Amino acid sequence: GVGFLIAMDSLLPHLHIGAKQPEGLSAPWKRTTLLFTAVTLHNIPEGMAVGLSFALAAQGGQAAGYTAAMALALGIGIQNLPEGAAISLPLRQEGSSRGRAFLLGTLSGSVEPIFGILVVLVAAGVRPLMPWLLSFAAGAMLYVVVEELVPQAHSKAGTCGFVGGFLIMMILDVALG
DSSP states (O other): OHHHHHHHHHHSOBOOTTOSSOBSSOOOOOHHHHHHHHHHHHHHHHHHHHHHHHHHHHHHOOHHHHHHHHHHHHHHHHHHHHHHHHHHHHHHHTTOOHHHHHHHHHHHHTHHHHHHHHHHHHHHHHGGGHHHHHHHHHHHHHHHIIIIIOGGGOSHHHHHHHHHHHHHHHHHHHHHO
């Protein structure tokens, strides 16, 4: 997960908070295009999480599983409202029509049900891969936390040092019990 996001960080154009110039490969994208792309990409794993929760509920067959899946879907759905607004409002300020701004805000969230359904369809087949997929997700989240939320570590060396130390501690924890 860490390696994948380091590669994506190097390739995809993106802005960090307070930055004036985008990082990654050069692209003639406006800030609103970068924002739309970031929120849309962010919505993919959210849809996958909801889809997986419903797939697990279906496999377990218990009402509590469906209730938890519905709660997760509702929570993610509610937080999508300000995400859509975060796309629509800057587009409107740049001169886009209300309809176009609303449509793009809505489209950024449309990937969630698509990826949710895809995960439901493939969930049984990927069950043996779950430990690897969850490890990948954990690595990706570690990268995001260190890269974006810990300003003192905002360098590739700082991020890799943090993740390396964490990995060593996890290995020692498992090996030494």
